Every structure is written in structure tokens, then in C-alpha cells.
Amino acid sequence: MPRSAPETAPLTDLMPDLMRVARRLTREADRSQDLCQEVLLKLWVRLDAGAEIDDLRAYAMTALRNQHRQSLRRDQIPPGAPEVVTMSLPDALDACALSEAMRAIRRLPADQERLMRLVAAGETSPADLARLTGLAPGTVMSRLARARARLRDDLGLQKTGR
Numbered sequence: 458m459p460r461s462a463p464e465t466a467p468l469t470d471l472m473p474d475l476m477r478v479a480r481r482l483t484r485e486a487d488r489s490q491d492l493c494q495e496v497l498l499k500l501w502v503r504l505d506a507g508a509e510i511d512d513l514r515a516y517a518m519t520a521l522r523n524q525h526r527q528s529l530r531r532d533q534i535p536p537g538a539p540e541v542v543t544m545s546l547p548d549a550l551d552a553c554a555l556s557e558a559m560r561a562i563r564r565l566p567a568d569q570e571r572l573m574r575l576v577a578a579g580e581t582s583p584a585d586l587a588r589l590t591g592l593a594p595g596t597v598m599s600r601l602a603r604a605r606a607r608l609r610d611d612l613g614l615q616k617t618g619r
Contacts, residue, residue, distance in 0.1 A: 468497055468504075471517050478518060482525045492528065496521045502578040505571070506589040561611045569604035572597065 475496060479489035500517060503510070510516045562573045572586060580586055583601070587594040609615070 467513055468500060471514060472497070474514065475517060475521055478521055479525070482522070488528075492521065492525055496524050499524075499578070502574065506575060506580075507591070558608070558612065561608050564611065565604055565607060569600050569607070572600055573604050573608070576601070 472493065475493045476489060479492045480486070483489045483492060496517060499520065500510075500513075559577075562570055562577070565573060572590065575586055575589065580589065583594050583597050586592075586597045586601075590597065592600075
């Protein structure tokens with residue numbers, strides 16, 4: 458029997474505390490909300506993958522601080538960079554394509570959807586996926602192959618050669 462998604466109540470209960478700390482770290486409402494959402498999504502993915510976290514609140518607070526530090530490092534301008542940094546807005550077509558792909562992933566059978574969500578969250582090693590899901594590596598590989606084929610069909614994409 459497939460395992461159900463993690464219960465969201467414990468994560469929802471953490472939101473006020475996470476928002477308060479994020480607001481103190483970022484000093485901006487929008488950035489604090491983004492930071493909290495990133496952390497909650499990562500926690501949800503870990504819990505969905507079967508991770509056992511003894512103290513969810515402490516783990517979430519540490520993850521929040523680490524995520525904030527990572528964002529600060531990403532935002533730093535390297536020495537010798539030009540004075541003017543150009544920014545580009547996300548391409549609307551890319552955003553639509555991503556949204557369409559995520560809807561297609563949600564339409565997959567539950568076992569394939571779970572694997573594709575782990576891949577989307579950055580877990581790409583079949584051995585790690587097998588360890589996280591408790592499946593045999595061969596089973597992971599075949600389910601991913603079926604999921605990718607179904608996504609290509611669903612999205613009207615052609616298989617590309619290596």
C-alpha cells in the first residue's frame with residue numbers, strides 16, 4: 458500500500474515561528490515569506506521521502522538559518538564585478554512550461570509522481586532514490602523511465618538522443 462503524503466499540520470503549526478525568525482533575519486516581508494516557503498517545501502519533501510526528524514521545530518529553525526545564509530552568499534557581488542548589474546525578469550514562457558510540467562507530474566501514478574518530485578527537488582542519484590524510497594535501484598530506474606516517457610507524451614515532447 459503506498460504511503461500517504463506527510464501530515465501538513467505540524468508544518469503549518471511552525472509557520473508563525475518561522476515567519477517571525479525569517480522577518481528578523483531578512484527585515485523584508487516578501488523575502489521572509491519566500492524564505493519560509495522554501496524551508497517548508499524542503500521539509501515537506503524530506504518528510505514525504507520518509508525522513509524521520511526528532512525535533513521538527515529545531516530542525517526547521519536550523520534549516521531556515523542555513524537557507525538564509527545560502528541566499529546571502531548567492532546575493533553577494535563578487536569582487537571586481539562591474540558597478541551596474543543587470544537583472545532579467547523570469548521568462549513568462551519558461552514559467553508557463555514549468556507550471557505545465559508540474560501539472561503533468563501530478564497526473565502521474567502515485568509511485569512515479571513521488572520519484573519525479575524527489576528528482577525535481579534535486580535528488581538525482583538512483584542509489585539515493587532507492588535508499589529514500591526503500592525500492593530496489595532497478596525498480597527506481599524503470600519507474601523513472603516510465604514516468605519520463607509518460608511526461609514526454611503528456612507534454613508533447615520528442616525523446617532526444619544522447
